[in-house]
Amino acid sequence: KQEVTQIPAALSVPEGENLVLNCSFTDSAIYNLQWFRQDPGKGLTSLLLIQSSQREQTSGRLNASLDKSSGRSTLYIAASQPGDSATYLCAVQAGTALIFGKGTTLSVSS
Amino acid sequence: DAGVTQSPTHLIKTRGQQVTLRCSPKSGHDTVSWYQQALGQGPQFIFQYYEEEERQRGNFPDRFSGHQFPNYSSELNVNALLLGDSALYLCASSPATGQSTDTQYFGPGTRLTVL
Numbered sequence: 429k430q431e432v433t434q435i436p437a438a439l440s441v442p443e444g445e446n447l448v449l450n451c452s453f454t455d456s457a458i459y460n461l462q463w464f465r466q467d468p469g470k471g472l473t474s475l476l477l478i479q480s481s482q483r484e485q486t487s488g489r490l491n492a493s494l495d496k497s498s499g500r501s502t503l504y505i506a507a508s509q510p511g512d513s514a515t516y517l518c519a520v521q522a523g524t525a526l527i528f529g530k531g532t533t534l535s536v537s538s
Numbered sequence: 539d540a541g542v543t544q545s546p547t548h549l550i551k552t553r554g555q556q557v558t559l560r561c562s563p564k565s566g567h568d569t570v571s572w573y574q575q576a577l578g579q580g581p582q583f584i585f586q587y588y589e590e591e592e593r594q595r596g597n598f599p600d601r602f603s604g605h606q607f608p609n610y611s612s613e614l615n616v617n618a619l620l621l622g623d624s625a626l627y628l629c630a631s632s633p634a635t636g637q638s639t640d641t642q643y644f645g646p647g648t649r650l651t652v653l
Contacts, residue, residue: 432580462641471542471628472581472644517580524594525571526630526642528580 430455434518434529441508442537449503449532451518456496459521463492463503466515466531475516476503508536540565542645544629550651551619559614559648563631569593570612571642572604573628581628587612588634616650624652 431454441447451461460479464472476485476492478501484493491504505512515533519526543562551557563570569588573581583596587606606612610631616623626649630642 464644469626469647469649471646472630474641474643477641519580524569524586525583525596526573526581527583530578530580 430458430520430522430527432518432520432527432529434516434532436532437530438533438535440535440537443508443510445508445536446504446506447508447534449505449516449518449534451501451503451529453499453501453520453527455522456499457522458496459523461492461494461501462519462521462526463490463501464517464519466517468515472517505534508534510536510538512536542629542631542643544627544645544648546648547646548649548651550653552653553619553621555619556615556617557619557650559616559627559629559650560611561614561629561631561645562611563629564643567631567633567643568610569632569634570606570610571630571632572612572614573630574598575626575628575647577625584614619652621652624650626650 433452435450462477463475478494489506515531517531519528545560571586572584575581585595586593590606601617603615626647628647629645632642
């Protein structure tokens with residue numbers, strides 16, 4: 429059974445810091461891995477999608493990496509801003525369903 | 539493009555009642571998935587509909603049922619509500635191309651509170 433774990437559960441940083449969020453999964457037979465952002469009480473916004481054959485994807489200040497063999501992914505956020513404060517969710521797709529971690533809640537102070 | 543829309547936004551029910559949640563997929567998408575997100579947890583897959591049929595189901599009891607209409611919109615029905623059904627219910631749509639580049643687009647969710 430696929431399980432997704434995210435560490436840390438919560439993170440507080442001052443504005444301008446670079447930070448890394450971690451995601452691990454137990455079964456390497458995945459279709460793709462996605463990182464989502466969720467603001468309190470809201471739906472999910474897709475940030476980056478990495479296909480199983482890819483190693484990383486970049487969008488603006490965000491960079492996500494994927495190491496299928498070790499079952500790990502990282503989301504790197506450069507020069508964090510208060511507007512980055514949200515919960516970040518990692519999800520793997522195997523078949524039609526997305527399997528999510530519990531998320532990392534990020535707070536960036538000005 | 540309106541994106542994925544869900545209704546209602548909030549809903550309060552009492553134990554034992556039945557509820558119906560609605561979802562309209564993003565334009566051009568024909569596959570709809572439903573997820574339940576309890577407070578402080580990641581979303582959990584309930585089921586997915588394609589061509590008006592349930593294609594895959596997660597680990598949820600039969601009290602949870604769904605339907606997809608010819609225009610690809612979908613309903614989630616929950617019978618005999620329990621306190622533990624209180625959650626944010628998310629609908630996601632995707633194209634049925636089966637490509638690994640396909641992302642699921644999520645709606646804003648329906649917040650269900652069971653008293």
